[in-house]
Amino acid sequence: MRKKTAIPRTLFTLVLVILASTATSHTLSSSSSPSSSPLSSDWLPARATYYAAADPRDSVGGACGYGDLVKAGYGMATVGLSEIFFERGQICGACFELRCVDDLRWCIPGTSIIVTATNFCAPNYGFTPDGGGHCNPPNKHFVLPIEAFEKIAIWKAGNMPVQYRRIRCRKEGGIRFTIGGSGIFISVLISNVAGAGDIVAVKIKGSTTGWLSMGRNWGQNWHINADLRNQPLSFEVTCSDGLTVTSYSVAPKNWNFGQSFEGKQFET
The missing domain is CATH 2.60.40.760 (Expansin, cellulose-binding-like domain)
Incomplete structure (x- = not known):
């Protein structure tokens, strides 16, 4: 049986998108050479966990205010960001490329994913940053839908070291x-x-x-x-x-x- 979540549900709320169903974004894909040009060519270290929505109502709510991501065309190519990234919501809509590193057992070699920032992973100060508070400052942490996480790593890996870089977003249609x-x-x-x-x-x-x-x-x-x-x-x-x-x-x-x-x- 697949593990349902690698991070407490209270720390992470799925995203809202109030968009018409014709608005689209990146499709969920795995690639070693994405078509979007990077805003920065430097790969930086971070960590990533995943969530698996057990209830369809989990897709209602979120810190960027977007709406139903699937109906909006975002699908599962989305990510929630820890406080150090989130910038009180300014980062909403930015795109990142992620790849799994430093773990030959769990990483899927030669793959990366492109995701759009759509949510906030709130700190949990009941834990230390290295003792369960994955999204606590100063941690750089990404929370992915399991469908995205499994493009770069085996789901059993849980809290994985990754590398990330900001890239330019590619969208279909207008703003x-x-x-x-x-x-x-x-x-x-x-x-x-x-x-x-x-x-x-x-x-x-x-x-x-x-x-x-x-x-x-x-x-x-x-x-x-x-x-x-x-x-x-x-x-x-x-x-x-x-x-x-x-x-x-x-x-x-x-x-x-x-x-x-x-x-x-x-x-x-």
Whole structure:
């Protein structure tokens, strides 16, 4: 019988993605030569564990605010990050390449995986960092779905040494904007972002306004108090590498809360 989890379920919550099912990301794959170019060519040490969702409801919830990853096209090519990585949600949407190292018994040679940061692995200060607190500072730790973990290592390995590097994200389709809120409060979930993947600044514009800066609410949910109803909406998205993409009149004049719209995409 397969072990259900290698890390306590209380430390890790699966990710939410409020995306339309047409938005897609990396498919789960194993490769020694991924097509995405690295943001950094240096491989750095970390460790990785896995989880196995026993209940379909485990896919509802998460620290990046995304939604149902499978319906959104992310599948199992996702990862939860320890506190030292997470940066209070800014890292959400970034892509990593991982490979198993230093264990000839459990590693699958010549393989690596590409995953998107979608969740947070919370510290457990009831344990020391080297005594069960896998995600405690200063540990660099990745928590993978077992389907991803088994692409690079045998599942019995548990807590494995790995190497990682940031890579540029490759996405199908444009950046997706899902509009929430009510009245003059507007919340926008921004997802399916290529390039660096992680967003550092967002602006919104109506047909009767200039560009208005939005604030990070949580994860990749951004908000503003402004009455932008009954006018088309444009968005300006800036990623951590300093590149910006502007999508004009993404949402039509008659947009409604709860709808999703697709804009331009970063080149990769």
